[in-house]
């Protein structure tokens with residue numbers, strides 16, 4: 206079919222149009238659509254969209270969620286069945302459901318859209334969002350029957366209407382042959398020939414394997430289930446073990462870890478009961494095995510792992526790590542863990558260490574993370590495996606990292622009741638008020654996941670992550686390009702509040718998150734890190750915290766920066782920008798002359814004066830131990846410029862200044878280099894400053910001072926990258 210030039214993709218509307226619709230769309234709530242599009246037109250239009258989809262290269266769009274509504278909690282069988290003629294615009298009744306037969310192959314991109322009819326033969330466009338759908342393994346199958354709970358008409362940007370499902374749990378896919386499928390839809394779609402031919406478990410196993418290899422994972426599960434149903438009447442333990450094992454593998458791929466644990470416990474208990482030496486062992490009981498898989502520990506008191514074949518043991522390890530193993534001892538082989546991470550995998554099999562911290566209420570920042578013991582500079586405070594980190598195997602960061610994370614979160618929460626409670630305890634910015642409150646036990650109910658709340662929790666708590674933090678330091682992205690970042694989610698780390706003067710730094714090695722102390726932390730102290738590095742200007746800084754997370758920072762630096770006059774603030778900014786552009790121009794010219802360096806040094810002194818305490822204040826310096834952020838960039842330039850022209854004294858002066866401007870006050874006394882006070886603002890520039898100091902002191906023959914500086918640089922390198930990997934090269938390179 207040749208597409209008309211006027212074809213407009215109404216299935217993938219531009220985000221701006223959707224936003225405008227949300228803001229300015231006329232309010233038709235409660236009414237019924239004035240006109241409906243005919244079956245022929247809907248099908249023709251759908252065909253045109255499918256053709257466009259097949260041509261590929263659809264633009265990547267940002268997701269726009271409509272106004273929130275809670276998911277239905279009613280079971281389909283208890284719902285009152287209604288028809289398309291009964292639906293109203295934007296008005297849902299939580300105890301209703303509608304049955305649809307799917308008339309076409311779905312259009313699957315950021316959502317799944319298809320054309321459906323109800324039992325009276327009326328036709329509509331159906332869009333299901335946030336579904337774990339794929340073109341090779343569609344959930345909305347042509348000829349299939351689905352039920353939609355609490356249906357209503359939703360308005361489209363082009364003025365039409367559709368039935369839109371946002372909570373995937375509001376969609377029920379009925380099995381072929383289910384007694385809920387109306388009789389008139391029953392005969393079609395059931396392939397009797399295939400059923401007869403494939404009536405034994407060997408056939409279903411082969412068929413399931415074929416589906417698995419072609420990535421039709423849900424079909425594979427169906428086939429293995431058919432095989433197991435056959436085995437219920439023709440018991441063959443070896444085959445049952447095999448089919449449960451295969452189901453377990455598919456469920457892991459689909460992030461259905463609870464189901465995977467269920468299948469594996471059946472496989473292992475069957476293995477035990479059919480092995481004479483194990484038939485009376487505790488592991489012959491599936492619930493014993495299931496508790497072991499879910500116990501978050503490496504302990505194996507029933508010796509299950511040593512008694513089972515390797516294929517089952519490997520799956521057990523996979524499930525236990527993915528459900529989370531907790532350790533009380535922070536012993537990590539960091540070079541080994543780092544070596545696992547590469548373009549094909551971000552996933553690391555390591556245990557989570559959170560036992561030295563606890564979540565407690567703070568005075569004014571909601572809940573926070575607190576130290577249960579003292580930590581020294583550089584010490585590991587906690588280490589945590591990701592709850593979700595998408596992007597495995599593609600080698601590149603996604604263009605919509607937030608949307609990808611959201612989709613995977615919904616999938617993981619939907620299928621794993623055992624993981625839901627912890628997630629929904631996280632902050633959602635106030636959404637869980639009133640009507641949206643979760644069930645008493647903290648669980649959202651069987652498979653019920655509120656996607657709007659999930660998205661808010663994602664937004665307030667997710668992290669932007671590089672493949673490894675070391676990659677940002679050892680091979681930084683070229684200037685003005687974005688590093689390859691994904692969006693990931695770590696539950697315990699989500700409780701850490703922000704401070705511009707933090708006492709910890711977060712780093713990532715694949716899907717492991719590490720938090721290390723940037724200064725000594727006392728038992729009982731709150732742990733903080735920087736959500737983003739603070740802007741020089743206090744107003745810009747607070748605007749980012751307000752916009753991103755809904756708070757204003759009240760750390761010491763923000764209080765002091767916030768107390769200076771508007772005029773002084775603007776003057777600092779003006780001079781900083783002036784210096785920055787001077788430095789930029791020098792960079793363009795290449796070689797830097799001593800005269801040019803001195804000019805920048807003069808500019809820095811003038812800027813420094815703007816941080817000096819007013820004489821009227823009796824000389825008290827509010828910035829005495831605080832960072833002076835506007836001075837960082839010029840002092841870094843000067844430290845490097847003096848180093849470039851091999852002026853040792855000046856290199857020491859400006860590298861020391863650079864540390865000072867980060868709020869790290871150092872001293873040289875009795876031949877030793879010492880940190881007197883540290884704001885916690887440790888970063889790669891600070892490590893560079895220590896490296897320059899090491900070189901300069903070495904050149905001066907001050908061996909002990911050089912030793913002190915390089916020792917500290919090593920500690921800081923581990924703090925900012927998470928591990929020693931790449932340290933030697935970084936510290937020894939020019």
Ligand SMILES: C[S@@+](CC[C@H](N)C(=O)[O-])C[C@H]1O[C@@H](n2cnc3c(N)ncnc32)[C@H](O)[C@@H]1O
Pocket residue numbers: 569570571572573631632665666699700701702703704754755756757758759
């Ligand atoms: C990642 S969560 C941290 C845990 C959160 N306090 C809680 O109770 O769940 C981020 C939220 O914590 C609060 N928060 C974090 N840092 C803060 C700060 N410095 N001042 C005030 N609120 C802060 C904000 O409400 C922010 O949206």
